[in-house]
Amino acid sequence: LASLIKQGLTPRVELASDEAQEPDCSVESDGLWYGCVTMSRRWDTTVVPQVMARAAPAEEQLDMALRKLDACRRLAPQSSMRILGVRSSSGGDVVEMPVKAANVCSMVYRPDEGAMWTAKINPLHCAAVPGTCTTTPCECRRPTDHKLELHTPEGRECWACAEPGKEYQFRV
Secondary structure (H helix, E strand, O other), X not given: OHHHHHOOOEEEEEEEOOHHHXXXXXXXXXXXXXXXXXXXXXXXXXXXXXXXXXXXXXXXXXXXXXXXXXHHHHXXXXXXXXXXXXXXXXXXXXXXXXXXXXXXXXXXXXXXXXXXXXXXXXXXXXXXXXXXXXXXXXXXXXXXXEEEEEEOOOOOEEEEEEOOOOHXXXXX
16 A cells, blocks of 8 residues: 555555455456445544545555545455555546556455455665655665664654665764
């Protein structure tokens, strides 16, 4: 989910209407899915319209997506779930959306298997510029870099990657 959000995609949660046909991310199963359209909630539980969710910081967008997953799971506990990564202008609140309209599709839950993530996503790279850090788990772009565990001014855990011998540039 964090990778989708960092790519500028909106996670669209969908529920399967028929488990007998083994719904997945294929075009053939498009008619089996419908959007779980629930209102997004901020950290303080206030409701946020979908169009405004993209303006929130990435960490808060991730929190809203996880809250939506929980709410959808409670609505249909015996249904499979998938997430489509869509551009916010792609009609993320429509009831049905073909998988081809999404940039990414991942199965995230099946009643007989439990939680999962099936999409292949690009790794999220850590910040590499002194004075910056990434607040979602990430990887160093170069294998020779050292991954540093830091904290934002607000005290949140974050990460950055530094060339060997230049780690001091990231310390306060």
